[in-house]
Structure formats: C-alpha cells, structure tokens
Amino acid sequence: MDLVTNDLSDEVEVKPGVYLAQLAGGEEMSIQHVRMASGGHVPEHEHHHEQLGFVYQGEQTFILEDGEEVTAGPEESYWLKSHEVHAAENQGDEEMLAIDVFAPPRHSPNWLED
Template sequence: MDQVDLKSDQLVEAEDGLYLQQLASGENMSVQYVLFEPGAKAPMHKHPHEQAGYILQGTPTFRIGEEKEEFTLGPHQSYDLPGETYHEVENEGDVPVRNIDIFSPSRGHPAWKDE
C-alpha cells in the first residue's frame, strides 16, 4: 500500500492559479487534490475518464457541454461527469476552491493539460 501526504510543496501548477496533487493512483482509478486560487480556471476540455468530485471549500462554477450549462457548487457538495463530456471550472469567488477529484480509469498527473 502506498501512502501520500498532502503537501503544498508537492502541488503542480497546471494553469495559472490551478494546482493539483496526485493522492492515489491504481489500475482502475485515481484521486487528485485540486486547488483553484480566486480567478483560476480549468479551460474547456474533455477526457475519456469518468470524473467524480467533492468540494471541500469554496464555490466553483462548472460549465458543462458545448452549451456551457452553468452550475455553482459549494462546500460538502459532490458532482459526477461522464467521460467525453466537455467541461470547464472557474473560481469566481474570493476564497480558494479546494476539492477532491476521482477518475476512472486512472488518470495521469496532470493529464488533462495535454488532452
């Protein structure tokens, strides 16, 4: 069994103000910690992985599909996205967004940047 501690010096900046740390990665799924500073954005993208997540702090705005249907979530809410779904996420608030993402099948770190 591997053990990974969440450490600020292990965060990888995937976009301006958007940081990721791979927490666990198995053959069929992976878990990432995500930090969006205020104003940070994960641009519109898609990937073959199913994605589920849980908001720890902040209020991220998700825009889903080519229509960019908008959803704003808050702490202690979860979400799921089927694979191949276009989406973007933005922190329009004044508080950092912190969340946990789970991908199936396993996803590299930070693989979405290259997709």
C-alpha cells in the same frame, strides 16, 4: 494494500491559479487534490475518464458544452460522465479546495499542454 503518504506541497501549478497534487492511483482509478485561487480557470476539455469530485472549501463552477453553469459548493459532490465537455473556474472570492477521483486512472490532464 498500498498506503500513500502525500505532501500537498508537491502540488503543481498547471494553469495560473490552478494547482493539482496527484494522490493515490490504482489499476482502475486515481485521486487528486485540487486547489484553485479566486479567478483560477481550467479550459474547456473532455476526457474518457468518469470524474467524481467533492468540494470542501469555496466553490467550483463548471461551464458545460451548452453554456450551462453549475456551481458546486462546500460539502457538495459532482459527477462528470466520460467525454462530457466542461471547463471549470473559481468565480468566488475564496480559495476552492476539492478532491477528484478518475476512473480509469488519470495521471496527467489532457489540457496540461494547452
């Protein structure tokens, strides 16, 4: 067993108002902490990873390829299929905090360089 002690102050601002902190990562999955300020936005993207998440503060709105918007609020979880096109944003007034799990592991988002 590996125990990973994380310091969320090591988070990185990957887009204006969007902060990620990589947590534990294994051979078949990884976990990250997400903090998104009000108005924060992750651009449309897709990835080969399945993505599971849990919002524990605020709200995160996903914008899907067909324009549908789905909002996950506190104590709600979500699942994005492999290659499902999506964007995400915080449309609320409160900071959003969530945990994301990726399988296979994702150590750097593919939209980071956009």
